[in-house]
Amino acid sequence: MSATTSPLPRTGSRPGGRSARIRAAVHRAVEELLADETGELLTIPVVAARAGVHATTVYRRWGSVGELLTDVATSRFSGDIVVPDTGSLREDLERYASDLAKDLNDPDTLPLVRATIGTAGEQGASACTRERRQQLQAILEREQARGHQTPTVERVMDAVLAPLYYRAVFTDQALTPEWARTLVSHLLPD
Amino acid sequence: MSATTSPLPRTGSRPGGRSARIRAAVHRAVEELLADETGELLTIPVVAARAGVHATTVYRRWGSVGELLTDVATSRFSGDIVVPDTGSLREDLERYASDLAKDLNDPDTLPLVRATIGTAGEQGASACTRERRQQLQAILEREQARGHQTPTVERVMDAVLAPLYYRAVFTDQALTPEWARTLVSHLLPD
Numbered sequence: 582m583s584a585t586t587s588p589l590p591r592t593g594s595r596p597g598g599r600s601a602r603i604r605a606a607v608h609r610a611v612e613e614l615l616a617d618e619t620g621e622l623l624t625i626p627v628v629a630a631r632a633g634v635h636a637t638t639v640y641r642r643w644g645s646v647g648e649l650l651t652d653v654a655t656s657r658f659s660g661d662i663v664v665p666d667t668g669s670l671r672e673d674l675e676r677y678a679s680d681l682a683k684d685l686n687d688p689d690t691l692p693l694v695r696a697t698i699g700t701a702g703e704q705g706a707s708a709c710t711r712e713r714r715q716q717l718q719a720i721l722e723r724e725q726a727r728g729h730q731t732p733t734v735e736r737v738m739d740a741v742l743a744p745l746y747y748r749a750v751f752t753d754q755a756l757t758p759e760w761a762r763t764l765v766s767h768l769l770p771d
Numbered sequence: 772m773s774a775t776t777s778p779l780p781r782t783g784s785r786p787g788g789r790s791a792r793i794r795a796a797v798h799r800a801v802e803e804l805l806a807d808e809t810g811e812l813l814t815i816p817v818v819a820a821r822a823g824v825h826a827t828t829v830y831r832r833w834g835s836v837g838e839l840l841t842d843v844a845t846s847r848f849s850g851d852i853v854v855p856d857t858g859s860l861r862e863d864l865e866r867y868a869s870d871l872a873k874d875l876n877d878p879d880t881l882p883l884v885r886a887t888i889g890t891a892g893e894q895g896a897s898a899c900t901r902e903r904r905q906q907l908q909a910i911l912e913r914e915q916a917r918g919h920q921t922p923t924v925e926r927v928m929d930a931v932l933a934p935l936y937y938r939a940v941f942t943d944q945a946l947t948p949e950w951a952r953t954l955v956s957h958l959l960p961d
Contacts, residue, residue, distance in 0.1 A: 622812060622836065622890075646812065695896070698940060699889005700812075706885070706941045735944075739934035739954060746941060747933030750888060751896045754925075764929060 606632040607639060611653050615692040623696060625649070647701035654697040654708040657690075664716045670724040670731060674765045677720065678741050679758035681713075685749040686756050694750060713742055732768060740768040796822040797829060801843050805882040813886060815839070837891035844887040844898040847880075854906045860914040860921060864955045867910065868931050869948035871903075875939040876946050884940060903932055922958060930958040 610632035614623055623646055629636040643649040662684060665676040684690060697705035714734060721731045732740075741764045748754050800822035804813055813836055819826040833839040852874060855866040874880060887895035904924060911921045922930075931954045938944050 622814065624812065692892070695888050695892060697889075698885050699887075702882070702885060703943055707943070710941045736957075738937070740930070740957070743937035744929035744933040747928070747936050750940070751900045751936060753893055753897070767926075767930070 603632075603634055603638060603642070606634060607643075607649070608653050608656065611649065612689060612693070615696055616689060623650075623700070645700075647705060650693070650697040651701045651705045651708045654693060654701075654705060655711070657693060658709055659712055662712075662716065664719055666723065668727075670720065670729065671765060671769050673720045673723075674737070674741060674768070675762045677716065678745065678761035678765055681742075681745050682756040682758055682761040685745060691749055698750075710742070710746070714738065717742065737768065740764060793822075793824055793828060793832070796824060797833075797839070798843050798846065801839065802879060802883070805886055806879060813840075813890070835890075837895060840883070840887040841891045841895045841898045844883060844891075844895060845901070847883060848899055849902055852902075852906065854909055856913065858917075860910065860919065861955060861959050863910045863913075864927070864931060864958070865952045867906065868935065868951035868955055871932075871935050872946040872948055872951040875935060881939055888940075900932070900936070904928065907932065927958065930954060 607628060610628050611623070614628065614631055625639050625643075625646055626636045628646070628649065629639045632639075639649070643652060662677070662680050665673045665680075667673050667676065685694075694709050697709055699705075701708070717737050718734050721734055721737065724731045744764055745756060745761065748756055797818060800818050801813070804818065804821055815829050815833075815836055816826045818836075818839065819829045822829075829839065833842060852867070852870050855863045855870075857863050857866065875884075884899050887899055889895075891898070907927050908924050911924055911927065914921045934954055935946060935951065938946055
């Protein structure tokens with residue numbers, strides 16, 4: 582799938598540009614429908630109508646609502662958080678945790694995470710968090726390169742990542758930056 | 772909604788028994804359809820057809836797929852875990868964590884959790900975990916009644932409950948009883 586965005590005018594003879602435009606329109610339609618919270622089931626005909634494209638175009642390209650949501654989640658949750666590099670493991674993790682709390686508080690985030698989990702199962706769930714593990718791994722490796730011991734990435738996921746996602750997805754409790762930082766102080770006491 | 776189960780034969784003149792039978796058939800249909808993993812969207816007509824009841828009956832009683840899944844999740848996740856009472860906070864939490872890991876490993880559990888989150892938003896998510904907080908609170912209160920200090924219930928949710936649900940819902944990693952118990956040893960070091 583091309584991710585090119587083209588400023589050129591619509592023309593049937595430029596499949597790359599047309600394809601990118603369709604993708605953008607369909608992604609935007611999914612995001613708008615999720616934001617509407619009408620409770621209406623997200624189906625391919627509904628998405629296609631909102632995007633102004635033929636349902637067959639959407640079926641041909643994505644196959645199912647689950648695959649479409651996985652694609653939207655992958656692009657939404659890629660590169661959305663800048664991995665901090667402060668020279669201190671504790672400060673990196675504190676910033677990362679509070680940035681992620683902010684991201685999960687964004688009103689557009691949670692409906693997309695929930696819908697993707699609900700319709701695309703494991704593949705969808707992993708599209709929502711795939712980068713998180715790599716980002717934490719990068720933070721830990723920098724600390725190790727500075728000659729310091731670190732917890733394992735699994736431990737950081739259990740102690741920091743998991744409570745952020747659990748609180749966002751399963752509870753109505755607020756994800757405050759202060760609370761996010763206390764997760765790090767429990768992981769790295771003293 | 773009546774939860775009575777009746778051994779009496781079907782008869783149109785027993786609305787309580789008939790109502791309970793419809794509820795059981797519809798709940799069973801939802802569970803079977805989720806287990807099928809056909810990727811087919813769960814809609815009220817699909818559920819009604821599988822349950823052998825009229826779609827209007829299902830609409831009248833539950834209103835939407837989200838409300839139906841919330842009802843199924845509430846009855847599935849109520850009373851499913853026996854709260855341990857060993858006389859020791861650590862042992863209670865270790866048993867609780869490994870019982871919950873086992874429950875989340877059940878092949879029927881995760882599709883129901885994911886579908887409920889996906890279609891019923893916050894209300895659905897809370898139906899999956901409502902009892903967990905109360906159960907942890909009960910374990911902590913018994914320890915306090917024995918004259919001991921305990922972590923807060925929020926802390927136990929962050930340290931024990933969240934990693935169990937995060938790993939189940941978002942990753943393909945195994946929820947082993949050993950790993951579940953290490954969550955408790957990180958919470959209660961020594």
